[in-house]
Amino acid sequence: MIRPLSRTALILDIVGAALLFLVLTPTSVVFYGPTTGGTVIQGTSVGAVVVAGILMFGGVAIGRLSPGLALGAAWAGAIVQMLAGFGPLPIDLAILLVLYATSAWGTRRVLWWGFASTLVGGLVAAAYMVIVTGVTFGTGIGWEQLTGGVLLLIVSVLALGFAWVCGLLWRVVLRARSTREAQLQAESLAAEEQERVRIARDMHDIVAHSLAVVIAQADGARYAAATRPEMATEALGTIATTARSALSDVRMLLTQLRHRQGDGPQPTLADLETLFAQVRQAGVEPLVTVDPMPPGEPPGAIQLAVYRILQEALTNAIRHGDGTVHVHLAWLPERVDLQVRNTVSAEAAATAPGGHGLIGMRERAQLVGGSLQAEHRGAQFVVQASLPIGSSIDSGAPEGEHA
Known part of the structure; x- marks a missing residue:
């Protein structure tokens, strides 16, 4: 339910949601205030709009952090709005943003929850506007009312579906970007490994071969110098011991660097x-x-x-x-x-x-x-x-x- 999200991104989401709440909630109150009647009803209406705005824009604030919880908060805000008897409000922009978040960053299950919410939400919104808020078309009876209701259903589903599809497109872009980064990383690792193999081959042809020659010559000189001063013999023994140690180190390095061995003369x-x-x-x-x-x-x-x-x-x-x-x-x-x-x-x-x-x-x-x-x-x-x-x-x- 909770996605990994940087602190900076979370702060930006919270600040953006708060700014939208501060702008759109007063707009919703001012727009719908005159139609609510008396003081008590108007105060109740203002409170309902504020509560609905807090729930909806709270969902926007955590849209990237937890798309599933954000979708639940948006549904809760919409239910509060409908229970208070309001039709579409400016604060409903938050619902579109939450649907975008569900398809852009949600898990596969949340993604399809968002799609289902698009269909169910469009149907509920159309039925609510026709039955509860009394939206009428033409004479308000018969075929004209049915046609108007279908039109509202189509418009509602298209509006909600547009936000969901935009999020889905961004999800595809993010996945393609992630795939491309993984491909570039794999190509870089492959290039490094290929270069290590080539370097290991070169080191084998030059260093390991040269050290083997040095060992053979040093051993031969030591045996041939048996009649010479003891210091010369000791020096030749030191050369052979050091060369053998170096050859062992080079072979260990080659084992770590390469998977195969190549041959061929090397440039000088x-x-x-x-x-x-x-x-x-x-x-x-x-x-x-x-x-x-x-x-x-x-x-x-x-x-x-x-x-x-x-x-x-x-x-x-x-x-x-x-x-x-x-x-x-x-x-x-x-x-x-x-x-x-x-x-x-x-x-x-x-x-x-x-x-x-x-x-x-x-x-x-x-x-x-x-x-x-x-x-x-x-x-x-x-x-x-x-x-x-x-x-x-x-x-x-x-x-x-x-x-």
Whole structure:
């Protein structure tokens, strides 16, 4: 019987119902006052109108909170009005609002209660106006009276039914909106899951394979160094232990992120020139700045992350840019900073990109411990990422020489 409703919405409903009561109740009293006769009868009539107004607009106040109770309150107000001998009043607008609420926000049972009230209420209103209030048509007898009564019935049912149908249409709109939101949420979750699978595949191909190679080489070096100083052997043992632990962590991460495993070579920094050439062929000129240059060979995961982020950012520039994109890479001792800027067209500036590509770029940056921001800055769209690469970059020398 009670629907979840925010406090703000409930306050707005109560205030709106109170304002309608304060406006329409005096109007009803003034409109019907002169026809009631003496002072005692007039005072009784005023009280009946006020009580009926309180019940009806009380139903309006709780129309969204409890449509069923609101319908009951509206019926109670209508009965008080009829017992007092009144015909249609301005306060009867509340009945239409309550019927709207029953079909817009009521349960299935309340919805059909509202429909039944439309039919029964129209019949009762027509019969009441003909029998009690003495509404007549023509001579007031025979065929003319019957025709007039049928006309009143049709008008009453149409008036009440119009409010109920309007609420039903709004109910359909709300349901369609809810379905659309659920669909968008499902698509977003599916896109995130798909991107996690792709990232897990990339991590397996690069990180897990590299760690397995390191373990094999470290174990071999340890056994081969049996005749060398004890410190070298201990260092090689530490390398093997650390690598095995890292491989175990990566496999656990892959289990959480993916449902399947893929294979295939992964792009590196050496493939960036090919990527830039493809962008030029699409009509966008990338202005690339690398300062400072990487002092050695960056880790494979960082190379892949930089490539994929640049790939998606340049794709957005092709779709929404004006023909020029600025790319800046800064290989610092402990991190690499990446920035892609492009001026967006007038149509693209109206809506900020928020599709699956941005989800993938953020996921990729977060997976290597970095961060990424994508936002409009004036007429430009800027993608900025910072990826940690450790205290130093491997110079590319063989492991035996480092030992």
